[in-house]
Amino acid sequence: MAYLDVIIVLALAQFIFLGVKVGSARGQFGVAAPATTGNPAFERVFRVHQNTLEQLIVFIPACYGFFHYWKDPEWLILIPGIVFIIGRFMYSSSYSKDAAKRGPGFILSILSNIFLILGTFIGALKSLAMG
């Protein structure tokens, strides 16, 4: 489980870090809680965090599922895991500046998610077929 857990921990720490950035953006752009709108620069930082949440709800169970079926070698999970995390950093850094540039980072992490759920699906079907 150790490689899987390292990836999960890094992705969760990144998510907490992106949440801290939302907190600072509240001060920087003058958007007091509970508001989440009113300043486009704040909204971009806020949407980075929210979109990462939408990606994590897929990424985390898909990592567990993938790892269950493809653990030879165990470090294989590091590849989609690191691609996901790099994609999220790209997404954060580009989207915070300009919403039009958020594509590449988004695509990197969604491709990693699709790879993980396809791997889980194929693994589960093979396991059912072999009884």
Add this chain to the structure above:
Amino acid sequence: MAYLDVIIVLALAQFIFLGVKVGSARGQFGVAAPATTGNPAFERVFRVHQNTLEQLIVFIPACYGFFHYWKDPEWLILIPGIVFIIGRFMYSSSYSKDAAKRGPGFILSILSNIFLILGTFIGALKSLAMG
């Protein structure tokens, strides 16, 4: 694990699909990122996706917990799993047209979630009672 993983994969694929619909609704109703408000038709599609996220954070761990205690037969997890997914499709198709009609699909998936967490709770308490 295979039946459990098939249900998880289908629910996650459905969530990605509902996210793709938010992306197309941005173009269709002229709501550019980072905005998430401004057009009620867009907001309905957006809320379907967000509410499904709020349901998945319960559904996924509750599926794992339920499956851990109730795996005789293993395919039992398919019943609450399929009910949840059907509920989410009903929710999406009705809410996208009219917010007032979102009730039945919501109820179907929340009942599935309550069934899964009650099953997990009962299984865990039985396991603690038997030491």
Add this chain to the structure above:
Amino acid sequence: MAYLDVIIVLALAQFIFLGVKVGSARGQFGVAAPATTGNPAFERVFRVHQNTLEQLIVFIPACYGFFHYWKDPEWLILIPGIVFIIGRFMYSSSYSKDAAKRGPGFILSILSNIFLILGTFIGALKSLAMG
């Protein structure tokens, strides 16, 4: 798994309860779906639910990871688990009244999350170091 599952079930039940409060706040403050803005008192109740979602995406996998490495005694998971749940009740009760008072409950649950992910990280690294 039983102590872990009891904590997960309680945290999920609390999240459903906070969602029910959002539903009643829609009626009470006159904010009809799909809107999520327009009344600060509604927005505070709505943000409590959303922020709890942002905390749960970390809490749940971090509980699984922590429990995997630190299960002697098995009930150890109850400590960060109960601290998290108490933190969320404090957050809900204070934030619903006044956004400026949301700090202490937030800090309690984020500290619990940081403790859980650090515990998972240390457990995973020890496991990798010992081969």
